[in-house]
Amino acid sequence: GAVVSQHPSWVICKSGTSVKIECRSLDFQATTMFWYRQFPKQSLMLMATSNEGSKATYEQGVEKDKFLINHASLTLSTLTVTSAHPEDSSFYICSAKTGGGQPQHFGDGTRLSIL
């Protein structure tokens, strides 16, 4: 149980394009989803927290116009990297949880490479 699917797993695109990453909770309803960014051999950096039907809450230093987050349903959240540039290349990981003190369950991540 508690499976989170992230798609795509790997994407390569040209500088200036926009990329959408999907995060789905397959067997539970995710009231809250989180988006992280991980640089090589480093820890996860929380980018934003989103609750279903509400605007995402971004961490300090994360550009909300650059990283658009939509959490339109209890099983789907999307992260769109707009006008991506090489410095946006990274490993992006989502997680989802139900309410209360339940743990976060993580997707397998998306490796984004901007040429």
Next chain:
Amino acid sequence: GNSVTQMEGPVTLSEEAFLTINCTYTATGYPSLFWYVQYPGEGLQLLLKATKADDKGSNKGFEATYRKETTSFHLEKGSVQVSDSAVYFCALSDLGTGGGNKLTFGTGTQLKVEL
């Protein structure tokens, strides 16, 4: 603010050796504590958790005890296998902040197990 400190890696062990990965934390309130494992190219998997002082989390031969007096949550396994090679993250979640149970991660410790 909240913080998690982990021992630096990589930790290299021979198969069947005893494993300890140290983790200490700083938090307001009474956090829940977690260990996550990340295999190469994948997202994070919850390994074990403890929600209150003196709780012991255990899974797949790994265990960790929530020590409030020393603010620690060290990960141990009596006999490691090659398949345990991965990066291990200690994390805390402070339920009292109202922040949707955000996780604060340590920097991760890479474990390499050799035959």
